[in-house]
Amino acid sequence: MLVTNVMLQNKFTGLGESADTVGEYVNGKLNGLGTTHTRTGQFKDDKPCGYIITDRNEITYTDNNDTTTKLITALYNGDIWIGDEFGILVKVDGQTVTGSYEDCVINTIMESK
Amino acid sequence: MKTHSNYYASQRTYAGHHDIDENEHGLGFYEVTMQGKCAGTFVNNKVHGRAAKTWIQGETYVGQYNNNIKEGHGVHTWASGAYFVGQFENNMPQGYGVLTTVHDGVKFIGRVVNYWPIEGKWYTSDNIEIEDPRDVGIYHDGCVYPSEGVKINAVGETVVTKDNVITTTEKNFITTMQDHYNGKRVSYHWGDWIKWYEGGFRYGRYHGNGHLEYHNGWTHTGVFAFGHEIFHSTYTSIATTNPETRSTHRRLDRNYCMVYDMMISYYHKFVDRQPVIVEFGIGRGDHLIHLRQLFPDAIIIAVDKLSPTSEPTNELEAQQIRDLKIAAQISGVEFYFDTDCYDKQSIYNIVSTHGDFDFAIHDATHTTTAWSKLDTIREVLSGPYGILITEEICCNNDQNDESSIDWHQVELALETGWRIWDLRPVSNVKQTNSLIGVYMNNRFDGSELNMLEITDVSN
Numbered sequence: 001m002l003v004t005n006v007m008l009q010n011k012f013t014g015l016g017e018s019a020d021t022v023g024e025y026v027n028g029k030l031n032g033l034g035t036t037h038t039r040t041g042q043f044k045d046d047k048p049c050g051y052i053i054t055d056r057n058e059i060t061y062t063d064n065n066d067t068t069t070k071l072i073t074a075l076y077n078g079d080i081w082i083g084d085e086f087g088i089l090v091k092v093d094g095q096t097v098t099g100s101y102e103d104c105v106i107n108t109i110m111e112s113k
Numbered sequence: 114m115k116t117h118s119n120y121y122a123s124q125r126t127y128a129g130h131h132d133i134d135e136n137e138h139g140l141g142f143y144e145v146t147m148q149g150k151c152a153g154t155f156v157n158n159k160v161h162g163r164a165a166k167t168w169i170q171g172e173t174y175v176g177q178y179n180n181n182i183k184e185g186h187g188v189h190t191w192a193s194g195a196y197f198v199g200q201f202e203n204n205m206p207q208g209y210g211v212l213t214t215v216h217d218g219v220k221f222i223g224r225v226v227n228y229w230p231i232e233g234k235w236y237t238s239d240n241i242e243i244e245d246p247r248d249v250g251i252y253h254d255g256c257v258y259p260s261e262g263v264k265i266n267a268v269g270e271t272v273v274t275k276d277n278v279i280t281t282t283e284k285n286f287i288t289t290m291q292d293h294y295n296g297k298r299v300s301y302h303w304g305d306w307i308k309w310y311e312g313g314f315r316y317g318r319y320h321g322n323g324h325l326e327y328h329n330g331w332t333h334t335g336v337f338a339f340g341h342e343i344f345h346s347t348y349t350s351i352a353t354t355n356p357e358t359r360s361t362h363r364r365l366d367r368n369y370c371m372v373y374d375m376m377i378s379y380y381h382k383f384v385d386r387q388p389v390i391v392e393f394g395i396g397r398g399d400h401l402i403h404l405r406q407l408f409p410d411a412i413i414i415a416v417d418k419l420s421p422t423s424e425p426t427n428e429l430e431a432q433q434i435r436d437l438k439i440a441a442q443i444s445g446v447e448f449y450f451d452t453d454c455y456d457k458q459s460i461y462n463i464v465s466t467h468g469d470f471d472f473a474i475h476d477a478t479h480t481t482t483a484w485s486k487l488d489t490i491r492e493v494l495s496g497p498y499g500i501l502i503t504e505e506i507c508c509n510n511d512q513n514d515e516s517s518i519d520w521h522q523v524e525l526a527l528e529t530g531w532r533i534w535d536l537r538p539v540s541n542v543k544q545t546n547s548l549i550g551v552y553m554n555n556r557f558d559g560s561e562l563n564m565l566e567i568t569d570v571s572n
Contacts (some may be wrong), residue, residue: 001128015128015142022129022140023152033152033165035140040153041165041175051175051188053163059175059188059198071198072186080186082199083211086240088222090200090209098222098234
């Protein structure tokens with residue numbers, strides 16, 4: 001259903017679509033699966049809650065306390081970090097390094113500088 | 114919002130943006146009943162770019178898609194609590210990533226193919242490296258073996274073997290029993306809300322009489338059908354409680370009982386008066402006794418073209434007449450002997466006495482075209498919800514004849530509103546003519562057995 005701001009203010013509940021958002025609404029807010037032009041994933045009261053993928057293909061997990069953990073991070077040099085504070089770095093050339101984010105990413109950047 | 118509805122399949126509903134040709138294009142959301150839902154970006158009716166998808170079994174995927182296929186980076190979670198973050202290809206985890214297993218959160222970091230660890234390192238849930246995963250009871254393929262014959266893989270799928278034969282496979286809490294109809298399902302991993310089930314199974318689901326216990330203490334002892342607790346008797350529940358008779362054995366063996374159970378559930382939804390149950394083809398009467406237990410308050414009518422006093426013309430008829438003499442002793446049944454079920458006036462006579470039929474079972478001698486002679490019975494089904502079942506529809510009587518099914522007749526029957534289930538794949542024994550047809554004036558769902566329904570003869 002095409003939703004308007006007035007409908008959202010009137011606490012629309014159901015599957016709604018607008019020019020910039022499509023998803024499941026409860027009481028006028030995104031609750032459930034939804035997508036915008038920049039984010040796709042799980043929402044609670046219009047805010048990310050659960051897994052989200054962004055338009056940069058980065059993935060985060062947000063818990064009920066609004067704490068967000070990055071799970072897939074695109075680094076400035078094209079490398080990809082997979083994991084939270086511990087995981088695996090997949091470099092552009094295909095090489096991989098396993099360990100903590102600090103060891104694999106931060107220290108490596110410092111060294112290269 | 115656009116709804117694509119194939120009556121026999123799940124219903125897909127889409128909401129979102131379209132292109133000029135009305136293709137799903139841009140931001141969108143779809144839901145498929147009994148399967149799951151998805152929000153994401155669409156290109157030419159396909160999920161392309163990024164999406165978040167959930168399945169009713171409890172799995173979730175959030176990540177990149179390429180033409181409906183998971184490809185790129187993403188995170189997939191299983192209902193067991195296991196999850197994989199990393200690279201996907203061919204719709205599955207494939208490449209590098211972090212696989213958090215169902216085994217106390219032990220992680221595998223490295224290269225995986227479809228959640229099987231291939232090359233990498235193992236870590237505890239607090240990121241302490243494990244030199245050899247067997248030290249914590251996990252084999253290199255991510256499986257643990259908690260007891261003899263039980264194998265649980267990294268994401269919680271369970272395989273139970275006995276004497277080197279797989280008896281049970283379990284994925285996302287769906288248990289499939291192999292080769293037998295009674296079994297026990299035990300929850301082997303955390304996250305499961307069902308503690309254990311013991312009882313009848315059909316087609317991989319709780320079906321028949323059983324006992325189910327949840328971790329929170331809720332229990333259900335009684336009747337199950339298609340995986341759910343139900344609160345009325347079913348064909349299967351009664352047939353498996355009582356000593357097996359020739360007629361119930363045949364219907365259990367061929368799994369016709371599942372179609373009966375499905376239709377009985379519709380019957381219970383709609384019939385709210387003393388029902389009229391009719392069986393055409395009486396045999397020895399075992400089935401009448403069974404029907405009486407199923408429908409205790411019903412008027413039960415039994416119709417046969419022969420009578421106990423008929424003169425047989427061949428050996429088959431002689432046997433049928435001997436059977437009828439036994440059946441005629443059954444009390445509480447309205448018998449109509451010497452009555453042809455294909456004769457219009459005979460049917461009208463029964464209806465004028467007892468009213469329209471609520472549940473009619475055609476079990477007279479089967480021929481490939483018998484279904485086409487049942488128009489009068491279809492006419493006198495009660496309202497929109499009267500049910501007519503005919504077994505071995507469009508088949509001849511030879512259960513060993515590889516060409517016993519007349520597919521042209523199947524096509525014709527489908528065109529005239531019959532719904533037909535092919536139970537050969539789930540029959541306990543090889544019987545080539547295990548088709549069963551159902552007619553109801555009102556269209557009914559039938560999704561309980563949609564994988565076995567014939568909808569297109571060309572397939």
